[in-house]
Amino acid sequence: MLLNKKLVLLLCWLNVTSAFAQKHNALYAEGLGTGLTGTINYDFRFKDDIITGNFKDALGLRFGVGLSPKYIYDVSVAMHPVATGGTKPLVLLGVNTFQDLSYCKCAGDDIEFGANLLYAPKNSIADKWGTFKQTDRFIPSINIGYRRQKDEYNGIVLRLCYNPYFLDGKLHQWLGVSVGYHFN
Template identity: 25%
Template sequence: MKRNLALLTLSCLLLSTTPLKAQEETNAAKRSQSVYLEFAGSGCALTVNYEFRLKKERISGLGLRIGAGGLAIDLFGTTSVFSVPTELNYIWGEKTRVSGEIGFSLTYLHIRDETISWFFDEPDCVEKEDLLVSYIPLGIRFRPKTNGLLVRLNAGPVINYSSPNLWSDHAIDPFLGIAVGYSFMK
């Protein structure tokens, strides 16, 4: 009986000093992440984006982002854009709330353009086009060190791999982007 009690006591002692899996997960390193709404920029339209840093416990360094969105403009017809931006970016400035950023994006665009007749309510011409463009943003971001409001401003060239097309007649166009969202560590 004393032997069983000694084994039970020893087992309880060992279990209490060994960290459990749930405790390890709560102590795990957190990753910097952001969710934001961007106008223009890499998405070339209005997009919702998710971004994260590749290294844990860092608010700067290499990161990835993906988004989706669109835009419709109704002037003498309707032009609509569906956009899926993906981007590899780098942020510098670990110890400050204001950081610089540079990136390279590949963005899928589906553009649909309808020209409406002046006399009839039917489209005269409907054009559709699928494009792949790149945006090379250089910008600034205002962000918290842990959780809070994120604001991004950037500018750079859009590289149009199949110009001329419905997007632009030029192979390279200047472009701007602005984004507002929430940045967090999780």
């Protein structure tokens, strides 16, 4: 039953992305960043901006998955969560846009802005870095940073972002580095 629901959700997501995503896709691995430990991400533009005609001005969607070590709170070992050797899945959904750094006359050098929501299940990295609540969590974050992605060509994507996230009512400072491939 659960597998059927997941399959239906996946097919719906693929249908929506194929309906809106005409070109300018990116697939990249991010270390640290909005997924906290690291994620594999798929990023696409909905369509070119209707005013400027530029894909960079258009709103984009980001979907990522990652793994977190599994933690338990074991008072016999320590007064804090300890890793158990297992893993927990992390799921990331975000929106973003990026703008040309045209003043430097470097095609493909951009500044990226985004807002994200990370799903972290109980006993994941969120319980290690936040208050150990043993509950599923949704962790909001933003990203502001440099993105290297050529306009018209397939090629390498490089990202370096500042990724503050909000956990247990506190703002945590964080960075992320990404490497991947851009394709039309």
